[in-house]
Amino acid sequence: MKQISSTQNPFIKSLVLLQEKAKARKQSGTFLIEGQREIELALKGGYELETVLFVPELVDYSELQKQLPVSCEWIEIHKEVYQKLAYRDTTEGIIAVAKMKNHEIARLDLPKNPLVLVAEAIEKPGNLGALLRTADAVGADAVLIANPKTDLYNPNIVRSSVGCLFTNPIATGSSEEVITFLLQKNIAIYSATLQNSNAYHENDYTGPTALVVGTEATGLTAAWREAATQNIIIPMSGTIDSMNVSVAAAILLFEAKRQRGF
Incomplete structure (x- = not known):
């Protein structure tokens, strides 16, 4: 499983842009979902997840992993990386990259x-x-x-x-x-x-x-x-x-x- 420990990692930097800039979300067609409950609701609502990033010491991801297709990438990250990405003050230790839906x-x-x-x-x-x-x-x-x-x-x-x-x-x-x-x-x-x-x-x-x-x-x-x-x-x-x-x-x-x- 891939691991990322640096907040300067290019992929992490791109995710920070997704969190901060509507333009980045629009260009990529993706956005971030923070928290296990929200991720599970997104799955229930038919959203497609591309990547899940998690801090192993903060979250038990085993049940969620069973609900996702093998095509979804899982990345283990350090707590400092998670805090760089997290929007909320509370720490849950898991963030997903999801595809936007068409709302026409x-x-x-x-x-x-x-x-x-x-x-x-x-x-x-x-x-x-x-x-x-x-x-x-x-x-x-x-x-x-x-x-x-x-x-x-x-x-x-x-x-x-x-x-x-x-x-x-x-x-x-x-x-x-x-x-x-x-x-x-x-x-x-x-x-x-x-x-x-x-x-x-x-x-x-x-x-x-x-x-x-x-x-x-x-x-x-x-x-x-x-x-x-x-x-x-x-x-x-x-x-x-x-x-x-x-x-x-x-x-x-x-x-x-x-x-x-x-």
């Missing part, structure tokens, strides 16, 4: 009566990761990211989603592409916005439904307000008129699931 919206396959979360132009990776966790928790059929502003394989998204990046069906596209897709599929659009809205709990989400949220700073663009079957609002009693986007999405999604009987 035309490739998305939905069930007959889908419940979909749409997130437009979310800039903060942590917020997008939290949205993916929320969608996974509620069992949403897909997450559509309209006008994406951050690289989907940003390490902070991988971390903050706790691996839910790999368990959710995800598609990306412009707002116009996503709206066209939803209308072609006869999916009702409920846009969370202040303008021309009614209270979210007054609507029927038992049919094919897309719940749409935008940024906390600017909200949804006009395209979503105009395309909506109904604009919706979450009534609030505080002194501010907005909440974290993942919290808003959770309220809407769990109301839809409540109506559907979970």
Whole structure:
């Protein structure tokens, strides 16, 4: 088995770039997954792993190795090399290099009566990761990211989603592409916005439904307000008129699931 002990190794340097630069991820079509649980979720989600790097004194990799094809390369690394690559503060001792998936919206396959979360132009990776966790928790059929502003394989998204990046069906596209897709599929659009809205709990989400949220700073663009079957609002009693986007999405999604009987 190959061993790497130096942080100056050219391969290790290339992996550091994958961790730090969206351009490097895009050019190579690969990204890093840190942690055994996240790696196992990626395998469950159908991701292909090229390489696994591990610190033998920190992790028992025997069970994971049984789940991977023989074509996956295993490399033993020193703890200092791992710390150079690791994004998280906690030390688990294992990192994988995985191939990205194609997230074109035309490739998305939905069930007959889908419940979909749409997130437009979310800039903060942590917020997008939290949205993916929320969608996974509620069992949403897909997450559509309209006008994406951050690289989907940003390490902070991988971390903050706790691996839910790999368990959710995800598609990306412009707002116009996503709206066209939803209308072609006869999916009702409920846009969370202040303008021309009614209270979210007054609507029927038992049919094919897309719940749409935008940024906390600017909200949804006009395209979503105009395309909506109904604009919706979450009534609030505080002194501010907005909440974290993942919290808003959770309220809407769990109301839809409540109506559907979970």
